[in-house]
Amino acid sequence: MNHKLDLIKPWIEPNSRVLDLGCGDGALLASLQEQLDVIGYGLEIDPNSISRCLEKGVNVIEQDLNKGLKNFADQSFDTVLMTQTLQALRYPHLVLDEILRIGSKCIVTFPNFGHWRTRAYLNFLGRMPVTKQLAYQWYDTPNIHFFTYDDFEALCKERSINILHREFMAQGVADKALKSVFPNLFTEIAVYHLSR
Amino acid sequence: MSSDSHNNQNNQDSSVGLVKPQQVVIEQPLKLACGVILPSHRLVYETYGTLNKDRSNGILICHALSGDHHAAGHHEGETKTGWWDNYIGPGKPIDSNRFYIVSVNNIGSCFGSTGPASENPETGKPYGADFPPLRARDWVASQRLLMQHLKIKCWAAVVGGSLGGMQAMRWSLEHPDELQHAVVIASSMKLTAQNIAFNEIARKAIKSDADFCDGNYLQHNKVPHNGLALARMIGHVTYLSDELMGQKFGRDLRSGDLLQGKTDPVEFQIESYLNYQGDKFSDFFDANSYILITKMLDYFDLAREYNHDPVAAFSHAKCKFLVVSFSSDWRFSPDRSQEITDALIAAGKNVSYIAIDSDHGHDAFLLPNERYQKALGGYLSKLADRLEGGS
Numbered sequence: 001m002n003h004k005l006d007l008i009k010p011w012i013e014p015n016s017r018v019l020d021l022g023c024g025d026g027a028l029l030a031s032l033q034e035q036l037d038v039i040g041y042g043l044e045i046d047p048n049s050i051s052r053c054l055e056k057g058v059n060v061i062e063q064d065l066n067k068g069l070k071n072f073a074d075q076s077f078d079t080v081l082m083t084q085t086l087q088a089l090r091y092p093h094l095v096l097d098e099i100l101r102i103g104s105k106c107i108v109t110f111p112n113f114g115h116w117r118t119r120a121y122l123n124f125l126g127r128m129p130v131t132k133q134l135a136y137q138w139y140d141t142p143n144i145h146f147f148t149y150d151d152f153e154a155l156c157k158e159r160s161i162n163i164l165h166r167e168f169m170a171q172g173v174a175d176k177a178l179k180s181v182f183p184n185l186f187t188e189i190a191v192y193h194l195s196r
Numbered sequence: 197m198s199s200d201s202h203n204n205q206n207n208q209d210s211s212v213g214l215v216k217p218q219q220v221v222i223e224q225p226l227k228l229a230c231g232v233i234l235p236s237h238r239l240v241y242e243t244y245g246t247l248n249k250d251r252s253n254g255i256l257i258c259h260a261l262s263g264d265h266h267a268a269g270h271h272e273g274e275t276k277t278g279w280w281d282n283y284i285g286p287g288k289p290i291d292s293n294r295f296y297i298v299s300v301n302n303i304g305s306c307f308g309s310t311g312p313a314s315e316n317p318e319t320g321k322p323y324g325a326d327f328p329p330l331r332a333r334d335w336v337a338s339q340r341l342l343m344q345h346l347k348i349k350c351w352a353a354v355v356g357g358s359l360g361g362m363q364a365m366r367w368s369l370e371h372p373d374e375l376q377h378a379v380v381i382a383s384s385m386k387l388t389a390q391n392i393a394f395n396e397i398a399r400k401a402i403k404s405d406a407d408f409c410d411g412n413y414l415q416h417n418k419v420p421h422n423g424l425a426l427a428r429m430i431g432h433v434t435y436l437s438d439e440l441m442g443q444k445f446g447r448d449l450r451s452g453d454l455l456q457g458k459t460d461p462v463e464f465q466i467e468s469y470l471n472y473q474g475d476k477f478s479d480f481f482d483a484n485s486y487i488l489i490t491k492m493l494d495y496f497d498l499a500r501e502y503n504h505d506p507v508a509a510f511s512h513a514k515c516k517f518l519v520v521s522f523s524s525d526w527r528f529s530p531d532r533s534q535e536i537t538d539a540l541i542a543a544g545k546n547v548s549y550i551a552i553d554s555d556h557g558h559d560a561f562l563l564p565n566e567r568y569q570k571a572l573g574g575y576l577s578k579l580a581d582r583l584e585g586g587s
Contacts, residue, residue, distance in 0.1 A: 050571065051571055055575075069515050073542060170527070
């Protein structure tokens with residue numbers, strides 16, 4: 001988490017307005033609040049995560065992303081954050097449009113299904129991958145869309161979304177060394193900074 | 197009044213125990229929104245817990261239409277606990293081990309504070325129908341005089357459900373520097389036409405009782421018992437949900453049966469329940485207070501003086517907000533709470549919003565609910581940590 005914070009922190013202005021879609025236990029927002037003094041709100045539907053946010057003093061709004069974000073005005077946030085949530089939404093492309101309507105910029109992270117370990121899992125075991133980043137069995141997973149780094153790049157191109165920055169996260173030594181050369185193969189988590 | 201502050205934490209069953217109402221006559225004139233000046237007024241209140249050294253841990257509890265000062269614990273010789281005993285007490289969400297909790301009966305009500313049943317100093321008779329009309333802001337103004345009497349400069353939080361939430365919101369706009377948090381539960385920025393309609397039916401029921409005597413029943417030694425009971429029955433239906441009434445009563449019969457060929461009267465359980473609730477209520481509540489306070493609800497419109505723009509209204513607030521709604525509440529539905537939340541976000545204010553699943557309708561804000569208890573407790577414990585110098 002701290003690693004991710006370090007990656008995205010330079011992209012967020014101090015004292016700016018941040019909306020975190022699917023904010024989980026609010027740890028990221030709490031750090032941003034503390035370090036950058038942002039005015040942050042997190043959207044979440046899991047009751048335990050919501051309680052955790054309240055206990056941390058993080059602004060949390062109980063709202064289902066799948067039911068839309070119409071209550072947020074155009075360009076009402078400086079940054080809309082969505083970490084590890086895109087793959088769990090019913091219509092990821094429509095949500096991307098929505099978050100770029102609400103925020104002047106957005107930061108999206110997702111697990112890269114193109115990572116070599118996931119590919120190897122499916123290739124050699126013939127089973128849907130269960131990895132650290134995708135830790136669920138196929139029949140009981142919140143992750144209903146599997147896509148790769150390359151897929152996401154193609155989607156951004158197709159929908160005229162500007163990629164301001166991209167970062168690749170990986171754990172293994174070899175992955176770390178090779179992720180910038182072959183991002184689709186060695187990135188575990190892709191991190192994008194986007195605008196319209 | 198608070199019990200041992202170390203042993204009772206996290207004990208949901210613990211109570212503030214025996215409490216004794218206090219009262220104060222506020223001698224400072226109170227100018228009401230309608231222009232009338234109350235030269236002095238009496239307030240009855242209870243407190244739970246201990247005020248800390250820098251007098252910063254005060255929580256004001258704002259009651260709703262029929263509430264009173266007795267929010268927690270029990271009175272001498274009684275076993276019945278206060279109306280919010282589920283939420284106020286040692287180790288409870290509004291924790292009397294950590295906060296100094298002030299619960300006041302507001303003016304215009306009928307539990308000892310100055311209201312329509314009190315003597316009008318000008319005539320020596322009860323005010324009756326002559327009691328001046330009130331707005332929620334008048335309650336806030338009167339609560340602020342109590343705050344000064346208690347030598348509290350800033351509330352840690354102002355907390356209330358329903359009409360209580362309206363007072364908390366009004367506090368945040370009228371005295372932005374005098375509260376750190378507003379907790380707005382099952383509330384609304386204004387009533388809908390349907391809400392007002394139900395209130396008017398209730399008032400009409402009271403006024404139609406021959407014993408109402410144009411509001412001066414006390415002078416005639418009468419009480420519009422039936423009218424007030426009917427008003428309460430109507431109100432009570434709007435506090436419950438269809439689901440809950442179905443679960444609790446269904447079509448169960450209290451007497452008679454529905455077989456053909458019988459002429460005996462049939463009474464459904466729900467009929468008997470509502471009649472009982474109405475009768476019980478009219479034994480202790482004052483009809484003029486009911487009319488007065490339902491009108492206060494109808495007139496409440498948080499953003500009216502801000503060009504009807506809730507965002508402009510909330511731009512005056514400085515405190516943090518917690519907004520809570522209940523899924524089956526159709527009196528002040530979750531949509532109303534969502535509107536409050538959206539306006540607060542657009543105004544750039546700190547706000548959290550939780551939408552609790554409950555079958556209990558509007559009354560859910562008074563009843564035990566694990567998620568609601570945990571969320572409210574978690575939110576306030578963070579506040580207490582801060583006050584006590586923690587993180």
